[in-house]
Amino acid sequence: MTFLTSKTSPPANAGLTKAEVVAAYRWLLGREPESEDIVRYALENYENQNELRQALRESEEFVCGISSLVFSRRFPLDLDVNPQPIEVHGDAEAVAGLLAHVEETWSGLGKEDPYWSVITHDNCRLDNFERNQEQFWNSGEQEVVRLERWMERNRMPLPASLTCLEFGCGVGRITRSLCQRFDHVLACDISEAHLQRARQAIPAEVSDKVTFLRTDQLRTLDELPSFDLLFSILVLQHNPPPVMAYILDKLLARLRPGGFAYFQVVTFNRHYRFMLQEYLAAATTEMEMHVLPQRYVFEIAARHHCEAVEVNPDNLTGTIEYVSTTFLLRKA
Numbered sequence: 001m002t003f004l005t006s007k008t009s010p011p012a013n014a015g016l017t018k019a020e021v022v023a024a025y026r027w028l029l030g031r032e033p034e035s036e037d038i039v040r041y042a043l044e045n046y047e048n049q050n051e052l053r054q055a056l057r058e059s060e061e062f063v064c065g066i067s068s069l070v071f072s073r074r075f076p077l078d079l080d081v082n083p084q085p086i087e088v089h090g091d092a093e094a095v096a097g098l099l100a101h102v103e104e105t106w107s108g109l110g111k112e113d114p115y116w117s118v119i120t121h122d123n124c125r126l127d128n129f130e131r132n133q134e135q136f137w138n139s140g141e142q143e144v145v146r147l148e149r150w151m152e153r154n155r156m157p158l159p160a161s162l163t164c165l166e167f168g169c170g171v172g173r174i175t176r177s178l179c180q181r182f183d184h185v186l187a188c189d190i191s192e193a194h195l196q197r198a199r200q201a202i203p204a205e206v207s208d209k210v211t212f213l214r215t216d217q218l219r220t221l222d223e224l225p226s227f228d229l230l231f232s233i234l235v236l237q238h239n240p241p242p243v244m245a246y247i248l249d250k251l252l253a254r255l256r257p258g259g260f261a262y263f264q265v266v267t268f269n270r271h272y273r274f275m276l277q278e279y280l281a282a283a284t285t286e287m288e289m290h291v292l293p294q295r296y297v298f299e300i301a302a303r304h305h306c307e308a309v310e311v312n313p314d315n316l317t318g319t320i321e322y323v324s325t326t327f328l329l330r331k332a
Contacts, residue, residue: 016043016052019131024049026123027135028056049134084273088296090242094276096218098240103190103216105285106238110193117194117287118170118234137201140173143233144181147262150328154309158182158260162228167251167263168235169212172198178231179209186227188215221250230261234316237266237289237324241274244292245300252304252331261306261329264316267294268323289322297327305332 021042025033033039046052056062090098109117115124115136123132151158161183169175169187171194179185179202187210189195195212202210215221230251236244244265255261272291294311301308306329314326 015048016046018043020049021052023123023132023135024052024056027121028053029059029061083293084271086241086272086274086291086293087276088241088245088292090246090276092218095242095246097280098243098276099190099216099218101283101285102239102243105287106189106191107193108285109287110191110197114171114194114197118173120287136173137176140175141177143174144177147231150262150310150326151260154328156260156309156330158229162259163225164229164231165224165227165251165254167215167230167232167247169198170194170235172201174231174233175210176201176203179206182229183209185210186213186225187211188213188224190214190216192216218246221247224250224254226254226256228256228259230255230259230263232263233326234264236263236292237317237322238287240279240288240290241292241296242276244290245296248292248297249300249303252300252306252329255304255306255331257331259331260309261301261327261331264314264324264326265292265297266290266317266322267292267297267325269321271321289317291322294325301327301329306330307332 018039021039022033025031033042042052046055106117113126115126115129115133116122118124119136119139122128124136129136148158158181160181163184163186164178164182165186165188166175166178167188169189172187175185175187175198178187187195187198189198189212192214195214199212213220213224232251236247239247248263248265252261266289269289269291274290298308309328309330311325311327314324316326317324
């Protein structure tokens with residue numbers, strides 16, 4: 001049982017609903033509240049969702065769950081001595097063909113279940129989204145706060161007067177928060193269905209700060225304007241390695257001198273392999289996870305005079321099978 005720490009002076013009327021309490025338990029602990037008494041306790045002792053979420057994060061169940069996940073990610077030192085083969089380089093025609101396959105997959109997902117395609121949780125299914133949308137949009141805010149903390153601890157605060165390119169904006173989950181911070185956001189996505197949702201998600205008072213662009217062709221990457229900040233989370237991992245490498249190469253080429261690149265990719269999986277012809281023969285239109293080993297990320301970064309400011313494993317994939325890594329680079 002998860003016991004929440006009582007406040008010193010419980011409010012007479014907590015501003016929570018039962019649905020919000022249940023949603024918080026599902027998102028943070030991955031389960032239902034164990035009893036109606038627990039739900040009632042939360043309703044009586046927490047004024048809003050932020051207080052409830054903070055209490056759950058401080059609970060022993062949550063802390064122990066995070067700790068066990070961290071320890072379970074420790075791999076034997078010889079695990080990657082004989083890695084699976086991964087073809088990263090391909091000619092323009094092959095990369096274009098792979099990108100077309102990615103576009104077909106994500107356009108389909110954007111039409112069928114757009115919010116679930118961004119966060120693969122049942123709360124984000126179309127049928128459930130309306131009652132869970134606050135948590136969905138708040139998760140985008142948390143991603144931007146994470147970026148700000150990375151910048152602050154490296155003593156490199158970001159000015160508001162910059163242009164941010166968000167690669168893979170999806171339905172605008174993070175775009176909504178980026179355009180509250182920066183003068184201009186160029187929000188790119190491969191799927192027109194996702195872009196339509198993203199346009200609707202931006203508050204009217206800041207809509208003039210966002211430009212949406214569909215990046216479903218290789219040429220659009222060459223035509224991108226220069227920018228000061230690259231932001232890309234939970235996007236590149238869904239592209240085959242040659243596409244990931246190609247996109248990252250083009251984006252870092254357009255990053256202005258002194259600018260920052262903040263992005264996440266999956267960098268290791270002991271069972272992952274990618275051979276182009278094998279992949280094309282067996283390709284499906286389901287959501288996929290792909291790997292780009294770190295050495296290729298650093299090769300591309302060096303090519304564009306980008307140095308690592310901070311590199312950390314991030315756990316964003318929610319599974320121990322994949323080692324996900326967030327990079328913060330700065331262009332000289």
